[in-house]
Amino acid sequence: xxxxxxxxxxxxxxxxxxxxxxxxxxxxxxxxxxxxxxxxxxxxxxxxxxxxxxxxxxxxxxxxxxxxxxxxxxxxxxxxxxxxxxxxxxxxxxxxxxxxxxxxxxxxxxxxxxxxxxxxxxxxxxxxxxxxxxxxxxxxxxxxxxxxxxxxxxxxxxxxxxxxxxxxxxxxxxxxxxxxxxxxxxxxxxxxxxxxxxxxxxxxxxxxxxxxxxxxxxxxxxxxxxxxxxxxxxxxxxxxxxxxxxxxxxxxxxxxxxxxxxxxxxxxxxxxxxxxxxxxxxxxxxxxxxxxxxxxxxxxxxxxxxxxxxxxxxxxxxxxxxxxxxxxxxxxxxxxxxxxxxxxxxxxxxxxx
Ligand SMILES: *Cc1c(COP(=O)(O)O)cnc(C)c1O
Numbered sequence: 001x002x003x004x005x006x007x008x009x010x011x012x013x014x015x016x017x018x019x020x021x022x023x024x025x026x027x028x029x030x031x032x033x034x035x036x037x038x039x040x041x042x043x044x045x046x047x048x049x050x051x052x053x054x055x056x057x058x059x060x061x062x063x064x065x066x067x068x069x070x071x072x073x074x075x076x077x078x079x080x081x082x083x084x085x086x087x088x089x090x091x092x093x094x095x096x097x098x099x100x101x102x103x104x105x106x107x108x109x110x111x112x113x114x115x116x117x118x119x120x121x122x123x124x125x126x127x128x129x130x131x132x133x134x135x136x137x138x139x140x141x142x143x144x145x146x147x148x149x150x151x152x153x154x155x156x157x158x159x160x161x162x163x164x165x166x167x168x169x170x171x172x173x174x175x176x177x178x179x180x181x182x183x184x185x186x187x188x189x190x191x192x193x194x195x196x197x198x199x200x201x202x203x204x205x206x207x208x209x210x211x212x213x214x215x216x217x218x219x220x221x222x223x224x225x226x227x228x229x230x231x232x233x234x235x236x237x238x239x240x241x242x243x244x245x246x247x248x249x250x251x252x253x254x255x256x257x258x259x260x261x262x263x264x265x266x267x268x269x270x271x272x273x274x275x276x277x278x279x280x281x282x283x284x285x286x287x288x289x290x291x292x293x294x295x296x297x298x299x300x301x302x303x304x305x306x307x308x309x310x311x312x313x314x315x316x317x318x319x320x321x322x323x324x325x326x327x328x329x330x331x332x333x334x335x336x337x338x339x340x341x342x343x344x345x346x347x348x349x350x351x352x353x
Contacts, residue, residue: 008120015114018317027340029331030315032153032182032292034211034267036334038249039259042212045252046245058247060239065247068254069219073191078224081231082250084241086181086205086218087111092233093201094119094145097175102145105134107324109149109179121145128155132286132294136163140170149179151187154319154329156288158187165190168197175226177201182290184209184264185271191221198223208291209267210253210260215246267291271332277342281349286327296326299352308348314341 001010018031037043062082070077083089094102094115103124104112116123126138132155139146146167151158168176176199183189183204191202201222207213220230234241253260271293275285278295285295296302302325306318317329332338 012117013114015111019315021315025313026310027314027333027337029292029333029337029341030317030329031213032208032290032329032331033213034208034263034291035332035337036211036263036266038211038215039253039256041252041256041259042249045248050245050248054244056244058240058242058244060235062242062247065250065254068251072254072257073221075191075194075221076224078227079194079221081220081222081227082242083218083220083230083234084238085207085216086179086203086220088216088241089203089218089220089230090147090177090179091115092230093147093175093177093203094121096229096233097145097177097201100144100174102147103139103142104147105149105152107132107152107155107321109153109181112147128152133157134159136167139167139176143171143173145175145177146171147177147179149181150190151182151185151289153182153290154292154294154317154324154327155286156182156290156292156294157286158289161188161190161193165193165197168193168200172199175199175201177203179203181205181208182292184260185291186268186289194221194223198225201226206250206253209264211263212246212249212253215249217242217246217250266335267332270335270338273335274330274332274338274342277338278345281342281346292329292331294324294327294329296328297349299349302326302328305345305348309341309344312344312348314344 065082066077066080069080090111098119098121101122102116103126106125106127129135134152136159164178178190180189180202194200201220203220206217271288275293278285283295283297285293302318306316306328309316
């Protein structure tokens with residue numbers, strides 16, 4: 001830390017992303033990326049013409065991709081906002097709508113707490129139930145910004161659209177942000193509710209189900225007034241926050257929507273295999289609607305399993321938070337990767353005896 005850093009950031013703890021090791025090749029099951037490459041159409045779209053056009057600024061209105069998204073989801077383009085990853089949208093939401101404080105689940109995406117602290121927003125971290133599910137009634141009548149990941153991370157558990165609607169309805173004077181980073185893997189999106197509720201913001205991303213984490217493309221749906229607020233912040237910070245290559249890549253991905261749906265189906269099948277295989281090894285596995293499973297074993301600690309797998313070239317995500325430290329979050333890779341993961345895990349458990 002330099003002596004020039006603003007006083008207010010001195011004790012601030014930044015978000016710690018999952019490892020992205022560059023030293024050797026791992027089977028990477030730690031940051032919920034897709035094991036499949038983006039669509040062939042994306043590859044064709046990011047061509048030498050687009051690269052030579054990099055001398056020009058990108059379209060700050062992201063018009064072409066917004067129209068494509070609107071058409072795919074049956075919305076108006078004024079209901080769509082695009083940004084540099086969904087983290088960017090969450091960031092802007094805390095800035096724009098966090099004035100009266102914020103609440104989110106105690107065990108959830110770690111970034112929520114970081115944003116609250118960054119902006120000095122008072123937060124309530126609401127405990128999960130003993131089975132790790134969210135009690136949606138805990139969020140009734142809070143009248144603060146509410147942020148819920150659905151499916152939640154790292155648990156993978158999902159709330160129904162009805163329950164989300166009840167939360168939205170009971171907080172008419174604050175914004176409810178539903179972070180649907182993993183919705184394509186089995187949950188039901190609540191985006192259709194935006195037609196009826198001016199306080200609902202539904203956030204999505206191309207990072208997980210659409211295989212484009214490295215492109216940094218997030219989106220959200222809401223009524224026009226909320227979208228205008230987000231644009232106000234974007235135009236006051238970085239109007240060109242989506243680059244040209246990402247915009248064409250995103251449009252090409254939408255043009256090949258079937259490819260993405262097939263991949264989601266494969267990942268769901270592989271998740272079912274992984275869940276059963278882990279259960280056969282004696283693991284407790286939380287039923288997941290996401291592209292990861294959250295699991296623990298009585299035979300080995302969360303930390304020890306994480307370390308043993310890493311030694312064997314397999315990366316999973318371990319959290320040190322007390323309530324979940326015996327669990328690990330395991331991203332669903334290809335079937336080959338998951339059979340190898342199960343084989344190595346089984347060997348590690350054998351060695352524990
Ligand atoms: C991965 C993730 C994000 C971030 O997605 P980007 O679009 O890559 O910024 C947001 N929310 C949750 C819950 C996530 O797991």
